Amino acid sequence: MTDEVPERVPDAPQESARPAGAAPLGIVRTPTGHAGVDALLERLADADHLTADGHVEVYEDVHRGLREALTALDAPPVPGPYENRS
Incomplete structure (x- = not known):
């Protein structure tokens, strides 16, 4: 047995310690039947390819829509061209 202390080699970064890249979550968006709402929900897929700091812009845009x-x-109905306006 010797009194020598082995030289410490710095640990190499582990694969799991690195931040993961952008990856789709695989969440299924069920159509609502309302074209405008469905388009907004599909816009959420844009966040799948962004890192987390890019999600805010997409979420705020969808929320606003x-x-x-x-x-x-809640808006009052607008009379059509053939409705009685008297």
């Missing part, structure tokens, strides 16, 4: 769609439901 969904809020506008809900607000439009």
Whole structure:
């Protein structure tokens, strides 16, 4: 037995310690039947290819569009061209 201490070699970075790249979550988006809402929900797929810091812009855009769609439901109906306007 010797009193020598083996030289410490720095640990190599482990594969699991590195941040993962952008990867799709594989979440299925079920169509609602409302074309505008469905388009907004499909926009969420844009976040699949971005890193986490890029998700905010997509989420805010989709949230704004969904809020506008809900607000439009509360708007009074606009009379059509053949409705009586008296």
